[in-house]
Amino acid sequence: MLRSLTRTKSISHSSLYSCYLPLIPRQYKSTTTNTVPFDNEPFPFSRFEPCCPEGEASENGFIPCSEHPIPKVIGKKIEMHEELKKTRTGRHLVACVGPEAPDWSRSKVETVKGGMILGINSAQNTWMRSQKERRPPPEGELLTTVIGRPSPNTEWPNSDILLFPEFRRYPGVHPDKLLDSKITPLLDALWKDPMCSKLPHIENEEILNDIDTVVLVCTHTMRDKRCGVLGPLLVDEFRKVLSEQGLLKGQEKGRVEVWGVSHFGGHKFAGNMIIHQKGLGGHMYGNVRQCHVTSIVDRHIINKKVIKELWRGAVTPPSIEK
CATH class of the missing domain: 3.40.30.10 (Glutaredoxin)
Structure with missing residues (x-):
């Protein structure tokens, strides 16, 4: 099931997809544990283990570190x-809102009025309701987050969008114009299939070389x-x-x-x-x-x-x- 993930459950697409005809699912193309290049050498630390233990362990196993103190x-x-x-997602869409954006002032970035994630979620809901073609839910997920990276030459609520794993940058995107802008064909492709093998070229896109x-x-x-x-x-x-x-x-x-x-x-x-x-x-x-x-x-x-x-x-x- 497609979810435009901010790791929330604010959008439930199951009802929107409930009328779609089932098709034979294609093979999921994401990374599996069989293809991940894990390090053959054991990591020198166990989970949350300190390098310079100091004091006794708490009930949950936490041990303070004299070199790197944590409250x-x-x-x-x-x-x-x-x-x-x-977790397993397909692509990661990132809004570069900077460190002082209003997005950081709320517990859920998708509720920030004028924010990019709310704009993406709203645009996706509108897009899904407009789709007349009957298709099964796409495989894979689209993770959406904001980061503290500034967007040069623009001001909030405009922000640059980064897309991974392509390392592409789409500058100066406005959250209220996602369905009528240069980036619309990209979002259309990602919403149809976050794992699509051919993304459209966007006029002002840049590769982060x-x-x-x-x-x-x-x-x-x-x-x-x-x-x-x-x-x-x-x-x-x-x-x-x-x-x-x-x-x-x-x-x-x-x-x-x-x-x-x-x-x-x-x-x-x-x-x-x-x-x-x-x-x-x-x-x-x-x-x-x-x-x-x-x-x-x-x-x-x-x-x-x-x-x-x-x-x-x-x-x-x-x-x-x-």
Whole structure:
């Protein structure tokens, strides 16, 4: 079933699709566990394990770290024993609203009046009601979030849209004009099938040739304090480690960006993050703390290996278009 995911259940499409004729489903083309290049070497840390343990473990297993302190009240609320909830989506649509946008002031970005996610959801509902052709629900899901990346040369509510795994940028999109704009053919294709193998060319689209990795860490404080506290700590640590290795965008050879992202599910598994990398696709991790960042940079970003111990699933495959 298609869901334009903000990891909410505000849109139920089952009723809209209930009259469609069943067809033989085609093979889902997303990344499977059989094709993920997991690291053969064990990760040096277990889930949410500190590098410099200090003090006794809390009832949930949380142990403070002398090198990377975390408020105990937050650490005690982290789930680190249940199986990490796995996710599988097809493409990831990201609105670059900047760090001060009104989207961050609400627990659900899809309820922000004038916001991009509300605009996308509303436009999709209108689009679905207008479809006369009877077709089965498309396979795969379209994950939609906002991130703290600014959109140059425009102001909120306009924002740039990024699409993964293609690493494409669509500048200056207005949330109230999604069904009558340059980006309309793209949305039409994604709503019909998030895994479509041939996307339409959009007049002003750009390929992000100057970056090859985007790290997105959930920092959505208004949705959940666990990610709201841990997320910014992880963003700072990733930027610090990447900068020390000359990998951060803005440095001479830097091709990695790090941004805060809105809720995408599983706050109890904080810290939560997604890494999009050209040739590797998008992968979601949970139970990450600052102690793990250096190893994640080395194993995932530099050596392109997925860390199974922290893996929450594939967000996008390495490529879709043919």
